[in-house]
Amino acid sequence: MDSDYGVPRELSEVQQNRTLYQPELPPCLQGTTVRVEYGDVAIAADPAGAHVISHAYPHTYGQPLAHFLRKAANVPDAKVISEHPAVRVGIVFCGRQSPGGHNVIWGLHEAIKAHNVNSKLIGFLGGTDGLLAQKTLEITNEVLSSYKNQGGYDMLGRTKDQIRTTEQVNGAMATCQALKLDALVIIGGVTSNTDAAQLAETFAEAKCATKVVGVPVTLNGDLKNQFVETTVGFDTICKVNSQLISNMCTDALSAEKYYYFIRMMGRKASHVALECALQSHPNMVILGEEVAASKLTIFDITKQICDAVQARAEKDKNHGVILIPEGLVESIPELYALLQEINGLHGKGVSVENISSQLSPWASALFEFLPQFIRQQLLLRPESDDSAQLSQIETEKLLAQLVETEMNKRLKEGTYKGKKFNAICHFFGYQARGAMPSKFDCDYAYVLGHVCYHILAAGLNGYMATVTNLKSPLNKWRCGAAPISSMMTVKRWSRGPATTQIGKPAVHMASVDLRGKAYE
């Protein structure tokens, strides 16, 4: 499994066959005479936040939408980008790997070379660390050959999803200037794209010539807004996980004695859990958004599951599959409050050993009530976006324990008459995260890569590549770009009756829409 960056590696037969697949381009991107047309000025969806955003992004907010169209016969040449100077472009994987990421690079490389063979695409090795340390690899057909349509981010590697501190931003700028980059393409999710927008703004302010382009790639599927329909990797993750969940359903139905509690990777939002539930029909799915909206406590959720188990037992069914999004723990009000307190103490530099003794009486009582394993997990240092280390917190085990205790109690009291409750816990995520991308993700990523070229050729800065109309066949896909700042929102917290704290503008993750079609 080991390979060194850029060295052609040995592939299995399946992997080899995959490299032969050549995604197509929608008609608008075919040929080298793509036309760019500008639409309305893109405005933030939340009008109240627009003022804050425009203030924070004076150079990059308020730019128009861009659409990439086929050169029509009657369009004067002026509007067509007809000169194709050689360009130097850097590209970096930010944050967690997502199936399809490699195809963004492939698509961009194809587009760059098709327009001018002297252009260069430079990959940063080891993610953001490589960007700051100027560790590079020139992308060539040979480098790409064994990574086309393959999963993972191992062609270039990745580290953490952060180009945020002044030092980091200055380091990135120094690299772009040293390498004389015309553009820097950032592949990532909500946090990386927020960072990309900030970089674009800082570069513009500093008159750095490098344009910054973001690409929506994250398996969580939570980078969704008025301009972005879905992210690269989400389709693959849902398909692979749904297959495994279906296997679990068959297994539960065969064994007839277990409840499988399956926690699904996917960060705070429950998109992956919801989509997998739609594809695989488990017995129950608990959505974080629903829990948050109804302010359900951990005890309410336990009771809901227990009631469902009891109702099933009355129909002689003593088995089932329950999906739990990994972000659930942050949607449960009292656990979220506890995590916030712990987070605050981390921020104050309190060591892990001392945190529990400094909690408020209320939080302390809850903390002491929880099983040992989950206490340790709640104390882990938060991620770079201040959220808890969701992948490490075994909410499914906590729920399974609480449900088991309650079912045993009901069994003793005689209110529950089924078989002894047996839970087995699982975490599905890593095994899908490295999967080979689905055909959709191969195509979508490849087309996004091409779109990146047209964005930088048009000289746009602080834009995200977008492809819309994705539910239609590929030849109907629409390609464009939208300023990342226009996707931002501003969070407000009320602190007492008269004061409201306003957060920094950011691309926030989209929650599952409880009024949406999928949820129904």
Place this chain on the structure above:
Amino acid sequence: MDSDYGVPRELSEVQQNRTLYQPELPPCLQGTTVRVEYGDVAIAADPAGAHVISHAYPHTYGQPLAHFLRKAANVPDAKVISEHPAVRVGIVFCGRQSPGGHNVIWGLHEAIKAHNVNSKLIGFLGGTDGLLAQKTLEITNEVLSSYKNQGGYDMLGRTKDQIRTTEQVNGAMATCQALKLDALVIIGGVTSNTDAAQLAETFAEAKCATKVVGVPVTLNGDLKNQFVETTVGFDTICKVNSQLISNMCTDALSAEKYYYFIRMMGRKASHVALECALQSHPNMVILGEEVAASKLTIFDITKQICDAVQARAEKDKNHGVILIPEGLVESIPELYALLQEINGLHGKGVSVENISSQLSPWASALFEFLPQFIRQQLLLRPESDDSAQLSQIETEKLLAQLVETEMNKRLKEGTYKGKKFNAICHFFGYQARGAMPSKFDCDYAYVLGHVCYHILAAGLNGYMATVTNLKSPLNKWRCGAAPISSMMTVKRWSRGPATTQIGKPAVHMASVDLRGKAYE
């Protein structure tokens, strides 16, 4: 995911397409004039055990091998089973589900009906419980229609793999007599087939007319001997798991900061872990058989892993994938001894709460050294075959903790200079166990089902259906049957210098052959 037994269920498109696949038969089983030829008397592989076995199985040991052949033109009709009276056959799933099980029933049903449409195949609902309670479902084309080539055991369900106590054996006999069964077909692994042999012997002794036939179906792949090449389900499990492990390798290589410890379902023997390692190339696999042969302690294994981690760090690799068979815990000498003590105390009726206080000083010291979570798991009641509840013991977490502690120590001492060691643990098993069977398992199970018919038509009792030459194309497969008792071995334990205790003859699981080709 819920269905009631025998009620045609709704299938997904993929499942529907699967039902259309029709496995072929090898030439020897085509048509209705299959010839049976008897070979040598089948003798137990271990001559020292033969005497004990023949004593325990007077009616069923020492029978000849049977081969099913195509009727040749020049063979007199006498040797051909040319009359095909209507038969009544029962079939039951014993023990854990394994992909392909449904096709055994399909194959048997096809063969039975092809020879006489008035024959009946009766499935027992809910496994051995249904056998004892006479809960039946007549197998028809309609019942089968939605289960052809599908995973799981949900057409009939299963409970535990035990028809062993006098009460259970008598119950099974009562059912066979009440339903006037000509034969009872038992689908299962090593323990179920041992039970099948015992049933056959008891039935013969009691002059019960029902013949007992066993079929080798278990995902563990540990029912392997001079007559049986592999079991139904093993191929699927290894393929599905290898795919997931390959995903993990891609993931580890992309993240470059984690060691994934993956425990593989597969009971005591390490066949699944070894085969998956061969298919997916993880960085390390720890085989129980190797550990047992070299008498490695948990500390030896920890050190081996740490040394490998350190050596990889020196090559700037701070990630990897390590496979651990679920049976490893029973292969580590000191943990096995501890489990044996706990098991003995369970046998004496000591309650779980009191076991730890009654351990020998040596075992107690080890027990107290172990982390809390693993102590609880080691105290679980053993399985019906007296082994520990391997699927519930998180050996991978124990090893990950020990390795982490040691690596932190080496980091402090300066002997290890890599990144901070990070382990993430996984258990792969359930998600593959319910998978759709591979083409090989579909074919193998279907053919074994047909072989069952020819065994019972020949009036054989206590035989297992066998198909050999499986590595050749299907048209070269050889079909036959071997007495289950000839697959048995007898275990001996020395108890002091002069006394040797002899176990009951049983079909024992085959370990990975450390001198075998696969292992090299």
